[in-house]
Amino acid sequence: MPRRLIILGSTGSIGVNTLEVVRHLNEHAQADIEVVGLAAGSNVDLLAEQAQAFDVPRVAIADAERADALQSRFGAHRVLGGPDAALRLVQDSDATDICAAIVGSAGLAATLEAVRRGMTVSLANKEVLVAAGPITAGMLEAHGATLIPVDSEHSAIFQCLHGRMNHVGVKRLVLTASGGPFRTVDAAVMRDATVEEALNHPTWSMGPKITVDSATMMNKALEIVEAHWLFDLPGDRIDVIVHPQSIVHSFVEFDDHSILAQLGPPDMKTPIQVALTYPDRVAGSGQALDWSTIRKLDFEPPDPDKFPGLKLAYEVIEAGGTAGAVFNGANEAAVAAFLERRIRFGRIIPLVAEALDTIDTRPAQCLDDILDADRRARSVVRESIETGPPTAVAGR
Numbered sequence: 001m002p003r004r005l006i007i008l009g010s011t012g013s014i015g016v017n018t019l020e021v022v023r024h025l026n027e028h029a030q031a032d033i034e035v036v037g038l039a040a041g042s043n044v045d046l047l048a049e050q051a052q053a054f055d056v057p058r059v060a061i062a063d064a065e066r067a068d069a070l071q072s073r074f075g076a077h078r079v080l081g082g083p084d085a086a087l088r089l090v091q092d093s094d095a096t097d098i099c100a101a102i103v104g105s106a107g108l109a110a111t112l113e114a115v116r117r118g119m120t121v122s123l124a125n126k127e128v129l130v131a132a133g134p135i136t137a138g139m140l141e142a143h144g145a146t147l148i149p150v151d152s153e154h155s156a157i158f159q160c161l162h163g164r165m166n167h168v169g170v171k172r173l174v175l176t177a178s179g180g181p182f183r184t185v186d187a188a189v190m191r192d193a194t195v196e197e198a199l200n201h202p203t204w205s206m207g208p209k210i211t212v213d214s215a216t217m218m219n220k221a222l223e224i225v226e227a228h229w230l231f232d233l234p235g236d237r238i239d240v241i242v243h244p245q246s247i248v249h250s251f252v253e254f255d256d257h258s259i260l261a262q263l264g265p266p267d268m269k270t271p272i273q274v275a276l277t278y279p280d281r282v283a284g285s286g287q288a289l290d291w292s293t294i295r296k297l298d299f300e301p302p303d304p305d306k307f308p309g310l311k312l313a314y315e316v317i318e319a320g321g322t323a324g325a326v327f328n329g330a331n332e333a334a335v336a337a338f339l340e341r342r343i344r345f346g347r348i349i350p351l352v353a354e355a356l357d358t359i360d361t362r363p364a365q366c367l368d369d370i371l372d373a374d375r376r377a378r379s380v381v382r383e384s385i386e387t388g389p390p391t392a393v394a395g396r
Contacts, residue, residue: 002033002034003032003033003096003097004034004036004095005037005276006037006089006114007019008039008099008101009040009041009101009102009103009107010040010050011043011046011047012103013207013268014272015038015040015099016046017268017269018099018101019035019054020269020285021285022054029277029282033276036093037058037059037089037095038054038056038060039059039085039102039110040060040061041062042066044063044070048070048073051074059079060081060086060088061080061081061085062082064082067081083106084109087110090113096119097119097120097121098114099124099275100114100122100125101124101150103125103210105131105329105332105371105374108127108131108132108371109367111123112128112136112367116145117143118145121145121146122272122276123148123275126151126219127222127328129230130225130327131373132325132367133229134321135364135366149271150268151223152249152250152268152271153223155271155275156250156251156261156271157262160250160252160260170237170254171254171255172238172239173231173237173238173239173252174241174250175238175239175250176241176243176246176249178204178243178244178266179242179302180201182197182215183244191345191346192344198338199211199215201214201215204266208339209336209339212338213331216309216348217309218352220240221312222331224238224240236314240302241299241300242299242301245297247263247265247289247294247297248262249263249264250262265286265289267287268286270286273286312327312352315356321363322363322364322369323361324364325370326355326377329376329378330351330352330356330378330381331348331352332378333378333381334351343385352381354381359373359380
């Protein structure tokens, strides 16, 4: 049976890789995957190129001003424009599958609509579960949707558990972290790191927001919260270990003390292909691991003083409700300010901590609750930047 796929965030690194995987699967594995929709933020040229290459009938672009220009290049293709374009793309489509790869909370409504429609969701956007985990979990069950993680760490755990999204027999999950560009840098030096230094990741090629998250290790903090919702485990059974080679993507320790790990090169095509082909295994589109080049695999605990965002993740899990939306929204706003060179690197995590301390946690019962918490978090960060907040995470 043909599968009809929408890719949210098609012009980002995950989206580009997903299209390459789709082409590989259709050509070499007779996968019969039809790309029926693409959504992007503002990259008109690449979006148009992708739509033409895959003969995509519908596209969405968040930048409404560029929608007309895009329409003139597409002819019969239908173009949706505006902040809700991705949501309307999902609503108007007969897709069976969706790859959710829009960075941050921008893709939240569209991804939840795909869940409501019972689609198979390849989830590359960790913010969906971090911000909206309390409502997503219930929607998955209510609408019969399937969620398969694409993040390399969660894909690794998913594979180790053979697709079981529960904790039966599991003692703990261990997420690996590269340590980012500042793993060996003194904390005082790191606080004043430049944008260029923060974007210089040693192993992974990613977009700017995710790369900065890796530099602060907020990516791992977000992944702790995501793992909590994905695999139904409390925070005290989810750990992080630094593994600079990025070969071991995560591992699972079971009650009998045996451990399973998933290994591979730092190449996102593999977890994308796992999500698109599960439970089957076909010839890979990504890199193969060359064992002859591996001499050692290093592991070390993360430094909690250099990377205080990790502790915040456990506080968010404990708080529940809208705390995840505050956590995510504040981080997005702080990272954006850093990339715009309005704050120094060392202020990112303190701004997130301030938002969590300032904003009360409320029950998360619907999307409006999540979006309201997100707005409040961004407002706290914006006002704090304007008035000059403390630069240390006080009292934690």
